Amino acid sequence: MNLKPGEVLFEEGALGDAAYLIVEGTIQISRNHNGKSVPLATLQRGEIIGEMSLIDHQPRMASAVAVDACKLVRISDKNLQERMDKLADSDQVLHFLIKTLVRRLRGLARNTE
Structure with missing residues (x-):
């Protein structure tokens, strides 16, 4: 899968059906806070x-x-x-x-809103 600069991979609040491994390029992760996009990380x-x-x-x-x-x-x-089941x-x-x-990270994110 390829993305152009500025193209959205996924939006905060959307249901997730996939994760992504970055092979090339840079992705910015951000959250909406009071109507403004707040950068959290650059991957x-x-x-x-x-x-x-x-x-x-x-x-x-995010x-x-x-x-x-x-x-x-x-x-x-x-x-x-399938991988999580094998790991279990x-x-x-x-x-x-x-x-x-994952549960703790979500809790931390909710507490910082």
């Missing part, structure tokens, strides 16, 4: 975005917009769920750790 090659919605099936916490031309690999909900079978501690971290 680059080798980073994954959008994974939290797939792990806990909650709406997107928006993602291409800063420059980007090449991404889409990780489907089904693919990630092979390492329940790590599986619960990931779910706990």
